[in-house]
Amino acid sequence: MYEKQYPNEGAVLFNQPEEKSSYGPMAEQVLNEAIFQFQRKKLMEQIDEALAAGDKPLFFKLSAQYNDLLKKYGA
Template sequence: MDKMKVTYEAMLALTAEMVLDEAVLKFQTKQLHHAIDKALADGDEDTFYRLVKQLNELKQ
């Protein structure tokens, strides 16, 4: 019984970590999209390319 409880708790912790990681990824992606849009609107080419690079690295 104790081994099952430990396994269950480990799986629960892993699931929680995966959900948190996905939420952080979505948040960071959304923030980068907004910043890219602003850089485009401002005509800031250097910032645009830097942010696009960050977004591509995040997606890998």
């Protein structure tokens, strides 16, 4: 009875085409976006701290890094 219910169990079916995955570029894009958002948030927090402390040189340095980040990721 078992053989009748599952006649192809354990058989390798060669006539089914393999699916090609295109997740690689999409995964890379998601990863790049996550990295950008993390770095952007971190820099914004540091810029806020520099402003609160009145540290102009640090503010200008971090602002330049922030602008570079935006250019790098095309934001």
